[in-house]
Amino acid sequence: MSNFLPSVNANAFTISAFLIGFLLIDDLNPAEQNSVGNWFMMVGQVLCTNSAQQQVLNNRQNENAEGNHTINSDQSMEAIKRSVATMNQELTKY
Numbered sequence: 001m002s003n004f005l006p007s008v009n010a011n012a013f014t015i016s017a018f019l020i021g022f023l024l025i026d027d028l029n030p031a032e033q034n035s036v037g038n039w040f041m042m043v044g045q046v047l048c049t050n051s052a053q054q055q056v057l058n059n060r061q062n063e064n065a066e067g068n069h070t071i072n073s074d075q076s077m078e079a080i081k082r083s084v085a086t087m088n089q090e091l092t093k094y
Contacts, residue, residue, distance in 0.1 A: 006013070028036060
């Protein structure tokens with residue numbers, strides 16, 4: 001999958017995205033444009049979230065290798081449980 005992206009410069013890559021979006025305008029009504037646009041943004045957010053978390057993990061692993069910090073899996077699990085509990089509390093408000 002790493003060879004999925006073409007080896008083109010950043011400007012050409014960005015312009016290609018602009019052109020695809022611009023071409024879709026004529027074929028879609030405003031509601032469809034909104035739906036497809038939101039779908040593309042969600043794909044982007046998933047990629048950004050995944051890569052950001054991977055960077056955090058890589059940084060922590062590098063810090064651990066240097067002996068600066070140690071990550072305890074029990075502490076990580078407790079942090080996740082607290083986050084889920086907080087999200088559940090917020091969701092019950094609605």
